[in-house]
Amino acid sequence: MKPFTTLTAVAAPIDIASVDTDKIIPARFLRKLRTPTSGYEPYLFHDLRLDAEGKERPDFVLNQPAYRNAGILVAGPNFGCGSSREGAVYALMDSGVRAVIAPSFGDIHYANEIQNGMLPVTLAEDTCHALREQLRAKPGSQLSIDLPAQTVSDAQGTKYAFQIDEVYKDRLLKGLDEVGLVLQHLGAIEAFEQRHFNERPWLA
Amino acid sequence: MSTPRTMFEKIWEPHVIVREGDQVLLYVDRNFVHEGSFHAFGALAKEGLKVRRPRQTTAVADHYAPTLNRELGLAGVADSEARDMIELLEKNTAANGVEHFGLDHPRQGIVHVIGAELGLTQPGITITCGDSHTSTHGAVGAYAFGTGASQLKQILATQCIWQKRPKTLRIVVDGALRPGVSAKDVILAIIAKIGIGGATGHVIEYAGSAIRALSMDGRMTVCNMSIEAGARAGMIAPDDTTFEYLQGRPYSPKNGDWERALVWWRTLPTDDGAAFDREVRLEGSTLEPTITWGTIPEEAAPVSAPIPEPRAMSADKRAHAEQALSYMGLTAGMPITDIKIDRAFIGTCTNGRIEDLRAAAAVLKGRKVVVPAWVSPGSSQIKRDAEAEGLDRIFTDAGFEWRASSCSSCAAMNGDTVPAGMRCASSSNRNFEGRQGKGARTHLMSPAMVAAAAVTGRITDVRTLL
Numbered sequence: 001m002k003p004f005t006t007l008t009a010v011a012a013p014i015d016i017a018s019v020d021t022d023k024i025i026p027a028r029f030l031r032k033l034r035t036p037t038s039g040y041e042p043y044l045f046h047d048l049r050l051d052a053e054g055k056e057r058p059d060f061v062l063n064q065p066a067y068r069n070a071g072i073l074v075a076g077p078n079f080g081c082g083s084s085r086e087g088a089v090y091a092l093m094d095s096g097v098r099a100v101i102a103p104s105f106g107d108i109h110y111a112n113e114i115q116n117g118m119l120p121v122t123l124a125e126d127t128c129h130a131l132r133e134q135l136r137a138k139p140g141s142q143l144s145i146d147l148p149a150q151t152v153s154d155a156q157g158t159k160y161a162f163q164i165d166e167v168y169k170d171r172l173l174k175g176l177d178e179v180g181l182v183l184q185h186l187g188a189i190e191a192f193e194q195r196h197f198n199e200r201p202w203l204a
Numbered sequence: 205m206s207t208p209r210t211m212f213e214k215i216w217e218p219h220v221i222v223r224e225g226d227q228v229l230l231y232v233d234r235n236f237v238h239e240g241s242f243h244a245f246g247a248l249a250k251e252g253l254k255v256r257r258p259r260q261t262t263a264v265a266d267h268y269a270p271t272l273n274r275e276l277g278l279a280g281v282a283d284s285e286a287r288d289m290i291e292l293l294e295k296n297t298a299a300n301g302v303e304h305f306g307l308d309h310p311r312q313g314i315v316h317v318i319g320a321e322l323g324l325t326q327p328g329i330t331i332t333c334g335d336s337h338t339s340t341h342g343a344v345g346a347y348a349f350g351t352g353a354s355q356l357k358q359i360l361a362t363q364c365i366w367q368k369r370p371k372t373l374r375i376v377v378d379g380a381l382r383p384g385v386s387a388k389d390v391i392l393a394i395i396a397k398i399g400i401g402g403a404t405g406h407v408i409e410y411a412g413s414a415i416r417a418l419s420m421d422g423r424m425t426v427c428n429m430s431i432e433a434g435a436r437a438g439m440i441a442p443d444d445t446t447f448e449y450l451q452g453r454p455y456s457p458k459n460g461d462w463e464r465a466l467v468w469w470r471t472l473p474t475d476d477g478a479a480f481d482r483e484v485r486l487e488g489s490t491l492e493p494t495i496t497w498g499t500i501p502e503e504a505a506p507v508s509a510p511i512p513e514p515r516a517m518s519a520d521k522r523a524h525a526e527q528a529l530s531y532m533g534l535t536a537g538m539p540i541t542d543i544k545i546d547r548a549f550i551g552t553c554t555n556g557r558i559e560d561l562r563a564a565a566a567v568l569k570g571r572k573v574v575v576p577a578w579v580s581p582g583s584s585q586i587k588r589d590a591e592a593e594g595l596d597r598i599f600t601d602a603g604f605e606w607r608a609s610s611c612s613s614c615a616a617m618n619g620d621t622v623p624a625g626m627r628c629a630s631s632s633n634r635n636f637e638g639r640q641g642k643g644a645r646t647h648l649m650s651p652a653m654v655a656a657a658a659v660t661g662r663i664t665d666v667r668t669l670l
């Protein structure tokens with residue numbers, strides 16, 4: 001996993017509340033294989049981005065020239081609610097998005113972002129709202145995220161502090177793989193299993 | 205005296221192996237996989253890893269299973285990409301020695317239906333699946349939650365998951381439900397009240413006399429939709445209803461083990477006086493059949509109400525409601541019973557169980573549908589049971605298509621889509637834009653309400669037909 005430390009990138013405002021993962025990637029694309037040469041970027045926000053004929057909808061934010069290369073999204077509450085599909089994170093990552101700033105996230109999607117080295121940043125609702133206004137006023141402007149310092153800075157240099165679980169922060173900074181982190185505890189796991197299944201043999 | 209504990213704590217604590225900051229390494233007793241789990245198996249193979257404890261994982265083909273031509277097995281899957289997905293699951297599970305219920309297996313069904321049906325889902329245990337509706341399994345008194353592909357890979361490789369302890373929320377529904385009001389109406393009313401993010405970061409315990417009075421099928425319907433309020437899991441204390449349901453199931457403990465399990469299971473319910481982080485109460489006797497009018501499950505209302513006015517909502521809800529009404533092609537203020545429908549669908553891990561089929565059949569008996577309608581039982585076993593009771597005849601006499609078991613039109617991954625612009629009365633759990641197919645419009649409701657809509661062509665209070 002690629003470590004996440006700091007990121008300065010164009011940020012795009014996503015004004016819809018409760019963006020579900022079906023919106024981020026419709027179910028019909030989940031059967032697609034993801035390989036180094038064919039990623040999930042064509043499916044990102046597919047039905048919001050393209051009309052019935054497959055033409056870009058000019059009013060959708062990521063179709064506008066200033067936001068095309070967005071590496072950060074600033075969204076409304078409950079981003080990534082609904083289905084557990086990790087394809088939503090693949091579509092974001094493969095399109096170059098490495099961080100989402102929102103007042104709150106769907107629980108499973110939040111974990112999925114962390115697992116892939118993406119950073120979900122939780123900021124207050126009015127801060128997110130103000131940032132989106134700013135980004136709309138000056139399309140193409142950048143935000144900077146500093147994970148070690150736990151801050152987001154806007155174009156004026158105003159800093160907003162955010163909270164993140166220490167364990168998640170550490171894993172993101174080091175780009176650690178969790179299977180390895182679990183297997184460090186193999187001894188404890190095996191001892192647990194022995195006790196557990198001794199007591200409840202029908203579960204083994 | 206020891207401190208009173210919640211059922212959640214009684215399940216969580218004994219499964220903690222290691223603590224690190226706010227996170228614990230939690231042991232997973234049972235895991236389920238389906239066709240969508242191919243990313244996890246792929247990543248596992250790429251890292252040269254195998255499933256560490258194959259006996260604790262069960263696989264089933266459900267999301268991509270076709271509902272027609274099932275007697276042909278794989279050859280009956282017209283869509284080659286869907287066929288590849290189903291075959292890939294077969295290969296991945298065979299390579300790892302994981303038990304697999306394929307298309308033509310008598311135990312095939314939707315993963316969240318077969319778990320309890322087979323007795324794999326048991327009280328007191330931790331259960332995972334790479335699917336958000338894993339919360340269903342909590343209905344027997346288990347801690348069951350969905351994960352994405354990466355965490356699923358870790359569970360396959362280690363049988364453990366790092367997790368932060370969720371907060372606890374008790375939802376108490378007291379009072380007797382009135383005739384025509386079902387478990388689906390209870391959970392839709394709960395979500396309408398607390399909102400789609402109302403339980404984020406929490407595990408919900410459903411309690412109260414209305415919940416206790418529900419059958420296992422009804423309890424699974426309630427727990428299933430916990431995720432629609434953002435909860436990580438939902439659970440209901442095990443009692444005699446649970447034990448009677450589980451006894452004698454293929455994977456339930458047997459003989460002496462059953463007795464030992466029972467002693468343990470009876471200790472699981474929340475102690476009197478145990479503290480929850482939050483509590484919410486609803487009065488069951490005031491609930492009505494409830495349907496969704498919008499594009500998130502919280503956008504729901506009693507059938508007797510008009511479609512709410514976005515202008516009367518708080519700012520955060522208003523914008524969403526306006527967009528939802530435009531997508532749904534509806535106007536605020538119109539009676540919900542004026543909504544005409546084009547399709548009717550009964551099935552899914554929410555409402556595809558035998559009682560759901562019975563409730564719909566009771567409405568359909570002696571009546572005819574006026575729109576295309578189909579039913580896909582939650583499992584192949586339920587399909588056989590329903591046929592033994594003659595329910596299939598009631599459905600087909602009424603003009604419903606009687607299909608094979610699959611997720612079918614819930615997420616339409618198997619091709620059972622609702623065409624763009626069409627309005628479907630559906631017993632499923634999500635009314636998101638495009639969930640049943642690009643441009644499709646979904647109204648969530650109970651199976652009996654779907655049946656009522658199917659025979660009248662509009663959303664109808666089922667109580668007028670009983």
Ligand code: SF4
Pocket residue numbers: 266267314315316335337552553554610611614615632633
């Ligand atoms: S029936 Fe629907 S919600 Fe349930 S597992 Fe299948 S697709 Fe998911």
